[in-house]
Amino acid sequence: MDHRDEWQRDYERAVTTKSELERVIELSTGEKEAVESLKTEYPIKISRHYLNLLDPNDPDDPLRKVVIPTLDELVRRPGQHGDDVHADEARFQPCPGIIHRYPGKLLLMPTLGCPSHCRFCFRKGHKVQHLSQNEADVALDYIKADESIRDVIITGGEPLFLSDEELEFWVSSVRAIEHVQIVRITSRAPIYVPSRITQSLVDMLAEHRPIYIIFSFLHARELTPELEKGIRMMGDAGIVMLQQGGILKGINDDPEILRELYERLAALQVLPYYAIWGISSPGTEHFMIDGQRANEIVAALENKTSGFCVPHLITIARGDKVRMMGWSPDKATVHLKNRPHAGVSTPINTNILQSAPHK
Numbered sequence: 001m002d003h004r005d006e007w008q009r010d011y012e013r014a015v016t017t018k019s020e021l022e023r024v025i026e027l028s029t030g031e032k033e034a035v036e037s038l039k040t041e042y043p044i045k046i047s048r049h050y051l052n053l054l055d056p057n058d059p060d061d062p063l064r065k066v067v068i069p070t071l072d073e074l075v076r077r078p079g080q081h082g083d084d085v086h087a088d089e090a091r092f093q094p095c096p097g098i099i100h101r102y103p104g105k106l107l108l109m110p111t112l113g114c115p116s117h118c119r120f121c122f123r124k125g126h127k128v129q130h131l132s133q134n135e136a137d138v139a140l141d142y143i144k145a146d147e148s149i150r151d152v153i154i155t156g157g158e159p160l161f162l163s164d165e166e167l168e169f170w171v172s173s174v175r176a177i178e179h180v181q182i183v184r185i186t187s188r189a190p191i192y193v194p195s196r197i198t199q200s201l202v203d204m205l206a207e208h209r210p211i212y213i214i215f216s217f218l219h220a221r222e223l224t225p226e227l228e229k230g231i232r233m234m235g236d237a238g239i240v241m242l243q244q245g246g247i248l249k250g251i252n253d254d255p256e257i258l259r260e261l262y263e264r265l266a267a268l269q270v271l272p273y274y275a276i277w278g279i280s281s282p283g284t285e286h287f288m289i290d291g292q293r294a295n296e297i298v299a300a301l302e303n304k305t306s307g308f309c310v311p312h313l314i315t316i317a318r319g320d321k322v323r324m325m326g327w328s329p330d331k332a333t334v335h336l337k338n339r340p341h342a343g344v345s346t347p348i349n350t351n352i353l354q355s356a357p358h359k
């Protein structure tokens with residue numbers, strides 16, 4: 001008898017080979033070549049649920065671009081090397097599983113595993129499994145020792161790739177640290193496997209309120225009835241939910257697509273928080289739109305929907321996360337969010353807004 005939960009079986013049924021994928025959809029010559037070329041560096045992994053959302057006959061289907069590689073993924077900018085994301089993050093990594101880049105908050109990454117592989121992911125290629133118990137102890141001791149940390153973002157990878165028991169270990173351990181006021185969990189897992197939102201998961205998370213779940217939707221077609229039901233369960237249990245996702249070329253770089261997504265999310269009590277522009281890593285440049293277009297898209301939303309359905313447009317400048325306030329071809333106005341000049345709105349040269357790793 002199989003004692004695993006339905007979501008665990010759904011995770012394991014993910015498609016991971018070209019031959020399995022070709023049984024479901026017809027791949028173009030370029031897609032076949034890309035799947036083959038990337039099978040070591042960043043192999044395909046697509047949940048059956050998500051595969052069923054794709055249009056098998058449309059190579060331009062936005063959801064197809066989320067999970068099926070193209071030859072563009074093999075292209076590198078001149079001077080761009082393989083793994084600059086992890087090299088950059090390593091500068092802020094005091095121990096495995098922690099990235100402490102900004103004052104007062106940090107990322108805690110119990111696992112880099114994911115139920116599907118997004119082609120735009122900037123942590124691609126490093127899908128290692130969970131932290132060991134010893135590494136977990138060291139990471140938690142780091143948070144305990146620094147009383148300035150008030151906000152812990154449990155991310156990955158995919159925190160909901162963990163079992164309920166493992167996730168509860170992390171949430172309750174962080175919640176027990178007196179100086180931590182805010183616990184956030186970022187997740188795209190239920191978009192790939194909606195059965196992951198179970199009553200027991202919701203009950204466990206609700207016990208540790210206040211807790212923030214930050215979803216990362218890209219398109220309204222990802223909001224299926226089963227997933228909507230799960231999100232309603234979370235809302236009914238008093239879990240605060242936000243949306244934070246990229247604006248990606250060919251997937252959602254259109255105000256109408258985003259308006260529909262944000263309005264449907266807001267109706268489910270998931271408030272749009274960040275729209276992220278200009279953050280990429282090797283092999284994801286083809287998803288980039290230019291800054292002017294990103295600003296136009298968000299400005300168009302301002303005119304078309306409720307204020308709380310319009311997210312902040314966020315990017316990276318001077319190595320820090322910034323809020324974009326305006327754009328002209330050579331100059332952007334940004335609001336600096338973190339050190340050293342937090343709170344200041346300032347014009348900067350657009351060429352310092354560049355692809356950079358972040359989460």
Ligand code: SF4
Pocket residue numbers: 113114116117118120121122123124156157158188189
């Ligand atoms: S870490 Fe997030 S963006 Fe990257 S593959 Fe996993 S779910 Fe996708």
